[in-house]
Amino acid sequence: MGGYGDVKLLRDDGKRLDGRAIDEMRAVTIEAGVLPAADGSAMVTHGLNVAVAAVYGPMEAHPRKIQRQDRAVIDVRYNMAPFSTGDRIRPGFNRRSREISKVTAEALESVVLVERYPRSKIRVEIEILAAEAGTRCAGITAASVALADAGIPMRDMIVGVASGKIEDTVVLDLDKAEDNYGQADLPVGILPNTGEIAFLQMDGDLSIDEYNLAMEYNFKAAKEIHEVMADALKRRYERGDA
Amino acid sequence: MSKGQVGAEQRLVTPGMVIGPATGKRAGSGTIAENNEFIATRLGWLNERNDVVSVLPINSAYMPRSGDLVIGYVAEVRNNLWFFDVNGPFQALLPMSLAPWKVEYGSTRQHLGIGDAALARIQEVDETHNMVLTMKGVGLRRLNEGAVVSIPVNLIDTLRGENNATLSRIRDATNCRIIVGDNGRVWIHGDAEDMLTSRQLIQTLQQEGHKNTFETAVLALENERGEH
Numbered sequence: 001m002g003g004y005g006d007v008k009l010l011r012d013d014g015k016r017l018d019g020r021a022i023d024e025m026r027a028v029t030i031e032a033g034v035l036p037a038a039d040g041s042a043m044v045t046h047g048l049n050v051a052v053a054a055v056y057g058p059m060e061a062h063p064r065k066i067q068r069q070d071r072a073v074i075d076v077r078y079n080m081a082p083f084s085t086g087d088r089i090r091p092g093f094n095r096r097s098r099e100i101s102k103v104t105a106e107a108l109e110s111v112v113l114v115e116r117y118p119r120s121k122i123r124v125e126i127e128i129l130a131a132e133a134g135t136r137c138a139g140i141t142a143a144s145v146a147l148a149d150a151g152i153p154m155r156d157m158i159v160g161v162a163s164g165k166i167e168d169t170v171v172l173d174l175d176k177a178e179d180n181y182g183q184a185d186l187p188v189g190i191l192p193n194t195g196e197i198a199f200l201q202m203d204g205d206l207s208i209d210e211y212n213l214a215m216e217y218n219f220k221a222a223k224e225i226h227e228v229m230a231d232a233l234k235r236r237y238e239r240g241d242a
Numbered sequence: 243m244s245k246g247q248v249g250a251e252q253r254l255v256t257p258g259m260v261i262g263p264a265t266g267k268r269a270g271s272g273t274i275a276e277n278n279e280f281i282a283t284r285l286g287w288l289n290e291r292n293d294v295v296s297v298l299p300i301n302s303a304y305m306p307r308s309g310d311l312v313i314g315y316v317a318e319v320r321n322n323l324w325f326f327d328v329n330g331p332f333q334a335l336l337p338m339s340l341a342p343w344k345v346e347y348g349s350t351r352q353h354l355g356i357g358d359a360a361l362a363r364i365q366e367v368d369e370t371h372n373m374v375l376t377m378k379g380v381g382l383r384r385l386n387e388g389a390v391v392s393i394p395v396n397l398i399d400t401l402r403g404e405n406n407a408t409l410s411r412i413r414d415a416t417n418c419r420i421i422v423g424d425n426g427r428v429w430i431h432g433d434a435e436d437m438l439t440s441r442q443l444i445q446t447l448q449q450e451g452h453k454n455t456f457e458t459a460v461l462a463l464e465n466e467r468g469e470h
Binding site for chain 2: 039057111118120148149155
């Protein structure tokens with residue numbers, strides 16, 4: 001059973017506690033260009049998660065020691081607002097936000113054509129306003145929409161999605177209870193057009209079959225989210241405030 | 243109004259979108275060829291011209307190229323050179339030898355101080371974004387009067403119009419001298435009231451250029467001037 005013994009996460013009718021089917025995603029809405037001061041921005045709501053991303057640059061990289069002569073550096077700052085969860089979070093960097101900033105930066109570096117902007121820096125700020133499990137995925141989705149909005153050339157966008165395991169069943173897109181009391185969590189960053197994987201983390205254990213099923217769910221969800229992302233970018237232009 | 247795009251269908255593409263097979267055509271700006279397919283790298287309008295496939299970006303940062311006419315602000319002064327903010331990722335350098343005056347070593351501050359605006363041309367840009375400006379050339383000078391407004395770099399072509407048609411109309415309608423820098427800065431000079439009008443026109447173009455609002459505003463001005 002679950003990692004915490006006897007927490008019941010699946011209902012008798014096979015659905016999950018919030019009524020979703022096991023391969024059903026939470027609702028995703030995206031809006032591009034929400035911040036007037038940023039070069040590019042996006043807001044993603046994924047279930048009850050709210051992530052806002054702002055992109056600035058390319059600009060001269062400071063301090064000079066972080067400059068790379070052959071490419072741009074991507075400086076990601078992931079931060080959860082103190083009010084984003086039930087228990088107040090102490091403001092500022094912590095071990096977890098550092099880790100997520102790092103994996104997000106590395107994922108984005110694999111899609112942004114960084115070699116076009118030597119010695120520069122592209123600053124990506126991801127702020128989580130409300131958290132309900134899966135914020136790193138919402139954050140990376142928001143960041144890639146914001147980068148596209150800023151007109152920064154990219155090979156592809158990245159979609160952040162997660163699957164996991166609860167009560168020995170593989171499910172798509174864990175919510176807070178499932179994340180806390182489930183058995184495994186598999187967040188990935190998927191390039192929707194090429195099907196490549198830009199980042200992958202796993203918390204808990206999955207058998208090979210379970211992993212394959214989880215990835216199948218992830219790819220299916222990535223396709224859906226990508227449509228919402230593309231739609232958000234197109235809508236932004238129709239509004240005419242490019 | 244010219245929308246700055248020629249030929250082909252008007253298709254909005256997002257980064258990573260497959261545009262089509264890469265046969266017999268070349269990948270232009272905003273696209274890359276991968277596995278024999280063209281892939282868009284930017285959000286923008288697809289454009290095909292002379293067998294070159296490119297994407298006209300909707301939003302883009304200014305990337306300096308040699309030969310660009312730019313409006314810059316002095317950001318730093320040394321004894322023998324100036325550093326200009328030209329709206330790019332890096333500052334541009336103007337050596338005293340390329341200034342339009344005879345400058346003695348140490349007297350750079352007498353010609354251009356911090357915050358001064360100048361019209362200059364980009365002499366060269368190297369692969370690491372180091373750039374050198376020149377102020378030797380016809381019309382290149384320090385900007386003592388007028389106002390500078392900023393527009394998004396991707397709207398410069400729209401502001402100019404085909405053969406500068408749109409720009410000329412704004413000039414005539416508002417009775418202002420207007421110089422459009424390639425770096426998204428526009429210098430306007432005229433009577434205070436005229437300057438205000440042309441600023442508003444440019445703002446309208448910026449926000450609602452794809453609608454009729456801009457056309458209506460210019461027409462109204464033209465009619466008004468015609469009556470006088």
